[in-house]
Amino acid sequence: MSPIFFDSKEVRSSDERENDHLVSLKNLIEKAKTITLHYDRLKHEISTLTDLQKIDVFRKSDLIEIQKKNLPFGNLNFKELKEFSHIYRSPGPIYDLDGYGNNWWRFARALNAAGFNNTDIVQNCFSYHFTPAGMMFDEAAKILKCTVFPAGGENSDMQAEIMSEINTTGYVGIPDFLKIIIEKADNNQLPITYLKKALFSGGPLFPQVADFFKNKNLDFYQCYGTADLGLIAYEADINDGMIVDEDIILEIVKPGTNDRVSNGEVGEVIVTVLNNYELPIIRFATGDLSKIIDGQSKTGRTNKRIQGWMGRADQTTKVRGMFVQPSQISKIIDELFDNKPKAKLIVTRENNRDNLTLQIEYVSNQNEKEDLNKKVVDEMKKILNLNGKVQFVNIGTLPNDGKVIDDVRDFGD
Numbered sequence: 462m463s464p465i466f467f468d469s470k471e472v473r474s475s476d477e478r479e480n481d482h483l484v485s486l487k488n489l490i491e492k493a494k495t496i497t498l499h500y501d502r503l504k505h506e507i508s509t510l511t512d513l514q515k516i517d518v519f520r521k522s523d524l525i526e527i528q529k530k531n532l533p534f535g536n537l538n539f540k541e542l543k544e545f546s547h548i549y550r551s552p553g554p555i556y557d558l559d560g561y562g563n564n565w566w567r568f569a570r571a572l573n574a575a576g577f578n579n580t581d582i583v584q585n586c587f588s589y590h591f592t593p594a595g596m597m598f599d600e601a602a603k604i605l606k607c608t609v610f611p612a613g614g615e616n617s618d619m620q621a622e623i624m625s626e627i628n629t630t631g632y633v634g635i636p637d638f639l640k641i642i643i644e645k646a647d648n649n650q651l652p653i654t655y656l657k658k659a660l661f662s663g664g665p666l667f668p669q670v671a672d673f674f675k676n677k678n679l680d681f682y683q684c685y686g687t688a689d690l691g692l693i694a695y696e697a698d699i700n701d702g703m704i705v706d707e708d709i710i711l712e713i714v715k716p717g718t719n720d721r722v723s724n725g726e727v728g729e730v731i732v733t734v735l736n737n738y739e740l741p742i743i744r745f746a747t748g749d750l751s752k753i754i755d756g757q758s759k760t761g762r763t764n765k766r767i768q769g770w771m772g773r774a775d776q777t778t779k780v781r782g783m784f785v786q787p788s789q790i791s792k793i794i795d796e797l798f799d800n801k802p803k804a805k806l807i808v809t810r811e812n813n814r815d816n817l818t819l820q821i822e823y824v825s826n827q828n829e830k831e832d833l834n835k836k837v838v839d840e841m842k843k844i845l846n847l848n849g850k851v852q853f854v855n856i857g858t859l860p861n862d863g864k865v866i867d868d869v870r871d872f873g874d
Contacts, residue, residue, distance in 0.1 A: 467573040470707040471762045478764065482710055483510055485735040493741040498527065498537055503743065510710065513744065518719055518731055520746045521689070525553050534558070538740045545739060549593045551688045552784055552846065557593055560739045566593070567706055567736070568601035571684035571695035574704075574760075575660040577631050579606035582655075584624055586612045586634030586642075587663065587782075593688050594663060594782075598633045607631070614638060614782070621645035621653070628655040635664040635782045636681075640673055640813060660684060663782035665770065665872055670813060685770055687747060690732050694767050702754040702766035708736045711767070712744075713753055716774040719744075724753040729774040730767070748774050778808055778868040780815050783846055787865035793819070793840045797833070803859050806849075808868040815870065817841070817849030822856045 466472060473481070490507060493499040505515035527535035533548065533556040542548065546565070549557040559565045577583065583602045589595035589611055602609045610627060612620055614634060620642045623629070632639050639659055646653045659674070659681040666683055674681050684695035685703055693711065694703035705711045713728040714721050722728040730749045734742040750773065754766040777786045785806065794804050803822045808815065819837060823830075830853055837851045 465573065466762070467570045468707075471570075471704075471764065473707075473763060475763065478707075479510060482735065486510070486513070486710065486733065489733075489735060489738070489741055490743065492539065492738065493743060496537060496539070496741075498535065499741065499743075513710065513712070513733065514719055514721060516719075516744050518714070518744050518746045519742075521553065521555070521748065524689075525555055528556055532556070534740060540739050547593065547596060549591060549596075549688065551592045552786075552789075555689065557688045558739055559593065559596070560737075562736065564601070564604050565736070566597040566600060566686070566691035567708055568597050568684070568686065568692045569604040570706060571682075571686075571692055572598070572601045572605055572607075572633070572660055574695050574697040574762075575682040575684075576658050576680060577602065577605055577607055577660070581605075581607040581631045581658070582610065582627055582629050583607045583631045583633060584610050584612050584620070584627075584629040586614050586620065586632065586638055588614050597686070597691065598660075602633070617641045617645050618649075621649060621651050624653045624656065625651035629653065630655050630657055632656065632659040634659075634661070636661045636666045636670050636674075637664060637781070637813065637815070640670050643673075643677060662686060664779055665870075667810070667813070667870075667872065673813075683769065685749075685767075690734055690742060690745060690747070691737075693730070693732055693747070694769070696769075697758060697760040697762055701758050701760065703769045704758050704760075704762050704766050705764045707764060709734050711765070713751065713767075716750070722752075724755055727752045727771060746774075748777055750774055772872075776864060776866040778866055780808055780817060780847055785817075785845055785847070785866060789844050790819070790865050793837065793844055794821070796840055796844075797836055798823070802856075805859050805864060806866045808866065808870060810870040817845075817847060818852050819849055820852045820854050820859060822859055823853045824856060825853075 490503050494503050502517055545558045546561050547559050551557055585598050587594035587598055599609055661683045682696040686692045692706045694705050696703055710733040712721055712731040714731050716729040727750055730747045730751050732745050750771040751767045790806050805820050807818045834851050841849045
């Protein structure tokens with residue numbers, strides 16, 4: 462836990478924060494109204510933050526369809542492509558961007574709360590390829606004047622070697638990958654005694670993995686964000702919930718509706734980003750479930766807190782840092798089968814590793830199955846960007862429960 466606040470916004474009174482947010486929201490909406498596709502959604506009079514509920518929720522599926530019709534950003538952007546800092550392509554597919562503003566993704570706030578500072582050598586194990594995750598944390602670390610090794614998320618043997626050679630003090634990435642790196646270092650007798658802190662995102666922190674890090678005396682925190690929105694919330698102390706970022710408005714609504722739920726009630730996380738004038742994001746549905754926690758953080762930060770990620774409002778799940786969606790499973794089947802057999806992706810966890818098994822109702826001879834098996838595995842890798850295995854089952858085996866993805870992992874309490 463860092464005793465130093467990132468800025469004075471973190472200790473504003475509720476009234477001051479609400480007034481600041483309302484001014485920023487009105488400015489954002491007025492500018493967004495100049496874009497034809499936004500106008501109908503934003504025509505309502507906004508006098509208070511409560512009036513935000515008048516605006517229909519905007520879903521990722523809506524964004525995908527709009528972008529398809531007019532690539533890359535669906536004419537939702539204020540600026541021309543040449544005026545952006547970076548352009549990214551995330552699974553969906555969805556095009557994302559960032560601008561030139563300082564702390565554009567806002568993750569420096571989370572790194573600061575996790576105790577990172579200008580004395581740290583940070584091994585950034587988020588991907589720098591196609592998606593923005595690596596750049597999000599790279600930017601944040603530079604703002605805090607950390608030294609960054611842009612490692613990416615592959616080759617655990619080399620990661621362990623580098624961690625030992627450059628005396629890495631801090632890690633950012635998904636939790637499971639750091640566990641693998643530490644185990645590689647232990648097995649190869651590579652000293653990584655300088656590693657003292659970590660900030661995790663992009664995947665759940667399972668209880669067994671958390672216990673592993675505790676036994677290694679690692680100081681670790683989690684934060685919650687997406688490629689569309691940047692930072693949403695972050696930990697500043699253990700078992701104290703996640704504090705909502707200062708430059709967003711976060712709502713919890715009944716899944717599939719515009720209606721806010723009461724504090725403490727689980728619902729879908731809806732986010733409005735107040736600092737994105739390149740591509741306005743107003744009432745964006747994350748598809749994630751969480752709830753507001755009563756009270757204030759014991760760190761002195763005054764913004765509201767959420768429980769953190771509590772699952773998905775739809776069947777979409779996250780595996781090894783990648784979102785897996787029902788539409789992707791349908792695409793795999795459509796690419797390889799004329800008769801569109803019933804299929805279900807089972808997500809399990811064994812020996813601290815996530816596993817994917819695509820069950821398909823299909824009857825054929827052994828030679829055909831072997832050939833199909835390889836084709837399906839290759840298609841999974843291509844579409845999901847994840848390795849998995851295939852299990853052919855008899856017709857009528859899969860339950861008629863409407864599920865395309867069945868995530869049976871135990872996330873703990």
